[in-house]
Structure formats: structure tokens, C-alpha cells
Amino acid sequence: MKAVRVHGYKQEPSVDEVEQPDLQGDDDVLIRVGGAGVCRTDLHVxxxxxxxxxPVEPPFILGHETAGWVEATGRxxxxxxxxxxxIVHPLRTCGTCWGCRRGEDMYCTASSFPGVNADGGYAEYLRVPARSLIVLPAEVHPAAVAPHADAGLTAYRAVRKAAAILQPGQTVAVLGVGGLGHIGIQLLAAMTxxxxxxxxxxxxxxxLAAETGADDVFGPEDAVEGILRATGGVRADVxxxxxxENGTPGVAINIVRQGGTYLVVGYGGELDIPTMALVLKEVTIAGNLVxxxxxxxxxxxxxxxxxxxLRTTTYSLDDAPRALDDLDNGRVKGRAVLTPNMS
Known part of the structure; x- marks a missing residue:
């Protein structure tokens, strides 16, 4: 089968012919991949x-946002x-550790992360444990929803936390309206x-922010003034x-109100806040993991x-290097999706 593999860090991945996976256990499922989301995390990998x-030893197959059709099942x-x-949950988990037993599989002490430290879904086929899968409605094409396996899921978890806080008349600010942010705006509209x-x-x-439901849209240079104006000087509750990264943590601290909450979803930068400012504003800061x-x-x-x-742009599996380059250079509106098997 064809698969997109990393042969060395800081090298462009290549489309290779590799052996197709088969079932290895009674709880395994073989997926014919219909959609593989292209994520900024793939660039970081x-x-x-x-x-x-x-750690993982190259070569390995990229891709952690995967959806497709069941090709074969264990007994x-x-x-x-x-x-x-x-659609495939992005982590393979044991089901028996402390994290799994309390329903937080992201805390699994024996997990693997396909596309990061195991072979992932930038391929024609993927083997996964059945516990990783959610069956979709028959009319849903996997390519239309594949990015929800990480981008949508991560946005949902953060918005669920925000929804427990936000009340009518309050304001939530979204920093970054790309693959995750445009999903987050829609979830905020639906859940808060x-x-x-x-x-x-x-x-x-x-x-994209205006198209997906934002009430106010600003550039970073006028974010503080704009949100002050929109909230009557109060700033954003969440x-x-x-x-x-790229300065957004500083913007967040400037636009969050006293007693507000800052939910960090993206990563790559650093949070540098004077402790006095943190204490005086009594801001709650929380990370979000898938x-x-x-x-x-x-x-x-x-x-x-x-x-x-989802707003998506589709690419063939052979065009994966171009999809990654388009994402890296800001040419993707919404989310890029590879389509190894179109039917």
C-alpha cells in the first residue's frame, strides 16, 4: 500500500510503498482510510x-486524524x-490504567499516539483496536469528518470547559481561526x-471567523481596544x-477580565506572566489535551x-508533501484532508 513516511527529522516526508497491515489480535480492526487530516502537529513531528x-525510530507513517471504513475485524x-x-480516537489506550478507568483516556500510562510515536493514518490502511473507534452515520463520508479526530475533539474539550463558565451577556474570545479555531467558534455558538x-x-x-459565527472579529493589533469596546471595558470572561505561540499568550492575558479564565489549546510558545499581574487579576489558566x-x-x-x-481542502495521498507545505505557509482555509481511498 501507499503511505507517507518520515525518514528523518527536518526532512520532507516521502510517499512510499509499504506492507499493508493485517489483524494481529482478536480486538483489532483494519480500516480502509477515507480521510486523514493534515495538522500543524504533523509539521512539529x-x-x-x-x-x-x-521517541520513535524512523521511518514511520504520519497522521493522527483518521476516518475510513471497516475492512476487517477481529473475532x-x-x-x-x-x-x-x-472515525478513530487519536490515542491507542490500554483501558485498564487509572486514566482509562476514570474515563480520561488521554491520561493513559500505556498509550501510543499513531502518527507521532507509531504508524498513523497517512496511508491506505490502518490497524487500530476496536475501543478507538466510533461508528459514523452511513451517509457520512470519512473525508468530511476526519479532522474531528483531533482538531474537533480538542476544540470540543476546551469549549466544554468554557461552557461550564459562560453565562448570557458574557464574552468569549477565540485566538486563532484556522483548523481548530473555526470549529471552536461553531461549538461555542452551539454550546454557550x-x-x-x-x-x-x-x-x-x-x-473564516465571520463566516462561522463570530460576533466580532479583530486583528491582533486592535484586539485589546476592540474587545474593550465590545465588552464595555470589562474584557473577555474566557x-x-x-x-x-507568536505572541498570543500575551494577547490573552491582556484581553481576559479580572477573575476570567484562559484556556490554552495551541502550543509552541511560552507563557511569561508577572506573578503580581496573575494574582491581581486572579486569572485561571488551564491546558487542554485532546x-x-x-x-x-x-x-x-x-x-x-x-x-x-468543517471547512476542508482535499488532497490525494500522493500530494501529501504539497498539503503540508500549504499548511505551513498559511494557504489552507480551514483544514487540509488527504483522501487515500475516495470511494
């Missing part, structure tokens, strides 16, 4: 950001059948009563930072109801 924290698999469309203010450095991002299976079910319910729509 290529650049070696995860080499120390999640213990009862809740899905060959041909069913499915708050006014949504969006901030993005690019015209493309600002246009800030969701889908960037986490999402659990309950989050995944909630997200897919909203997707199935038509409350959340």
Missing part, C-alpha cells in the same frame, strides 16, 4: 518536537461490521450563550487560545445534527 518526549469485535464508516469575539492575524482567518471518548461522542452528535461543519 517532522521538525522533531516530539523526538524526546515520544471479538461485535459493535461494527465490514463497510461501516468509522456568550458573545464570540475572534482574533486572527490573517485576513483569511478573519473571514479566552480560548488555539495558537499558543479529549476523551465522552467528548468524542458529544462532538459527533453535534456534527451529525449539522451544528458543526
Amino acid at each position: 517532522i521538525d522533531g518536537w516530539f523526538a524526546d518526549v515520544m 471479538n469485535v461485535r459493535n461494527m461490521a465490514v463497510g461501516d464508516p468509522v 450563550p456568550a458573545r464570540i469575539a475572534a482574533v486572527d492575524a490573517s485576513l483569511t482567518g478573519r473571514e 479566552v480560548l487560545d488555539f495558537v499558543g 479529549g476523551n471518548h465522552g467528548d468524542f461522542e458529544g462532538l459527533m452528535a453535534l456534527v451529525s445534527a449539522g451544528r458543526v461543519e
